[in-house]
Amino acid sequence: MNQEIADIFNIIADILAAEGDNAFRPPAYRRAAEVLLGLGEDVRDYQKKHKFIDLPGIGKNIADKIEEYIETGKIKVYEEMKKKYPVDFAGLNKIADLGPKRIIKLYNELGIRNGSELKKALESGAVEQLEGFGPKLVANLHKNIEMTADWQKRFLLDEAEYTADVLREVLKKAKQIEFAGSFRRRKDTVGDLDVLLLGIKQAEILPMLKKADLVKKAILDGERKTSVILPNNMQADLRVFDKDEWGAACQYFTGSKEHNIALRTLVVRKGWKLNEYGLFKGEKRLAGASEEGIYEKLGLKWIPPEIREARGEIDLAAKNQLPKLVEEKDIKGDVHLHTNYSDGRDKLVNLVKLAKIMKYEYLCTADHVGNLQVANPITASELKKLRAEAAAVNFPVLIGCEANIRKEGGIDISDQEAEKFDWVIASVHSGFRLSKEEQTQRLLKTMGSPHIKAIGHPTGRLLPARYSIEADWEPIFRKAADRHIALEINAQPDRLDLPDGLIKMAKDLGVKFAIGSDAHSTDGMDVMHFGVGQARRGWLTKDDVLNCWGLKKMIEWLGGRL
């Protein structure tokens, strides 16, 4: 429901912006939309324990509208706006160069309500008759309307990372390069790449990209900014900065927007100014060469990019109480690996070889078992072979399994079968569309099973945007904490499950986590850093993560049930 309300707020913001009476109302609605999306739980659950008005950026007016939507499924103000402008705002807004003002103008003057009507009007020549719609803008709209659908999508982190590596190579002439934005914050999906460069001329960039055949479309090329669409339809914005601006640029373009606005509130209070070039008192530069310097001048500890989301990090930085977030080097073992005995491609001995190179201290396998729509579950005789292989590798290996959670709760193998494994992950692989109540009961019941040590990819979501089960997470998290059952943070870039908001909520309820690669071959083991990034976005320290503890302590916490 959060998404539904956020969408409505964004459209209200668009319409208010187009009508243009008070320029500060639209951002208020947009901020409220962001806050709802970052809430970590459904507004209906949140409402039971808290008041919306206590959330930052949400006042009486917007709180009333949220409650109105929960009660009636509608927001009156929005319904009236829809009558006045029966327009597909969300769709039209995705077209580049088209914002609220132009959308309203197109509707008022030509009655255009959606993309296909716009296309017809462009083709008939009606649009170029409008004041303010010159030949270049019309030509751009023609092109944009065709391409927009492709470049609007969000990308998985691994594709963004690969793209960044390509750009880094092509632009290696630069002395320094940083990929800022949501990529640096390790958000689960990335819309574009913000590329910051040092020691190179802005005018050199577009030619270098063109020479490397990386420009599908040049959007703009100015004195301080170059924007292109790359061949994979990802947008890259590239900007060059000086050495004494570098930290300010990194800070500014890493965001998030909400974090930066909150930071600027502090700055304004001191009578200073903060932009992408530095922190200034009048003309005097107080800081700018390093991010640390900027935060320090503001009386704050440096804040890791992953938690710059205006979720309380600035207050804690002021009090020097930021958590020391988990790092990739803290990971002591992988806890979710498939071998060749289920649907993995590699033998245990090869997984172990790589584990040693990665400086792990142990591995936990998690081959599929059971009878619910699973590719090639491990058999009893294969389990014996795997045990023998594990005994031979001279490296600590827990032999585990990934069992399926039944529709009615519990897992699809018996207690006797489960007992044969050292480590049992229970995962939802079916029944994604059960009701919220059924889903909640199903997970609660599953956690009553005596052998389960972890819940795998708990929401079942697949990115960039597919199903995530609906459940009332609070009682589930409470039971996980109580029963010493870990929640997995699945590091696959198309899962990153749990999502960050739920991680934070679970942590606050005392839950412990296990970051698993879910690798199906040695190649798949290198995704661990994505899982660590996700854990950091959920404010986790190494104390929160089982596989940062060492095997002995982890087993103790699990109750020695091995």
Added chain:
DNA sequence: GCCGTTTTCGGCCCGACTGTTTTCAGTCG
């Protein structure tokens, strides 16, 4: 529409770029 260690009113983050203008509006991040 939100918010408060100058304020319950009067502020609100800030700059770049393009296109359509002839000094600025709209979009974007």
